Amino acid sequence: MEFITTEYYLLLSGILFTIGIIGVLTRKNAIIIFMSIELMLNAVNLSLISFASSMNDAAGQVLLFFVMAVAAAEASVGLAIILAVFRKKGTISIDNINMLKK
């Protein structure tokens, strides 16, 4: 019997998710916020896989494909939006992006 159980995987997933949240809340650079969102997505992926292993069911692993597809879609559209905003405003600091406020 191994020492590491599912709880440790879930704890790791929770820690990584929290690091991602801190990144989204504290950073100002849009690209770094974007990468923090990727971190959070991967933390959720980790918990899905650990549940799939603990239940001995492949459905949890299949869900990961959809998460990956959504992450890829989010990456392409999000980065295109960042590029468009940079072309218009000349900055990607989220403090200066307040076009909807005006």
Added chain:
Amino acid sequence: MGITSILFIILAILAIISALITVFNKQPIKSAIALIFHFFMLAGIYLTLAAQFLAVMQILVYAGAIMVLVIFVIMLLNQNDEELHEQNKQIKRKLFSVVLSGIFLFLMVMFIIGGKQSNLYDGQISSNIGTVQTLAKELYSNFLVPVEITGILLLATIVGAVLMAKKRLN
């Protein structure tokens, strides 16, 4: 303590460190490199959970495709130095967010530790749930409709990305 446990501990520590570097580094390109390292460590952790195919997919999709996109955008943007050095004036706000995430982490840890432990994995995995055969059978029988919907999502993404990245939006 088996080899899987030792591997998990090493990979988990490296993953947490690289995640912290990703979040707290000043320069986006260094964060991106740390994030690629993080994805490789996560792929190793997936291997300890007997998800072989997904470990490969993790490296191909995340460390390959998505991070190449991110690094290309970082290089295209050509940010100047004063933008990279963010002002540290809003300490109150940062403290608030760190405390908030700390509470969140605390709640999550309490749920994980205090949860029912009946059905949890005790180190014995049947190693065939992560193979291509099992996943494909599951994907194209029980999850067929979501696969089709994902196809539509990717089509919409292609159109959206091209439209967004075009020079003029008329």
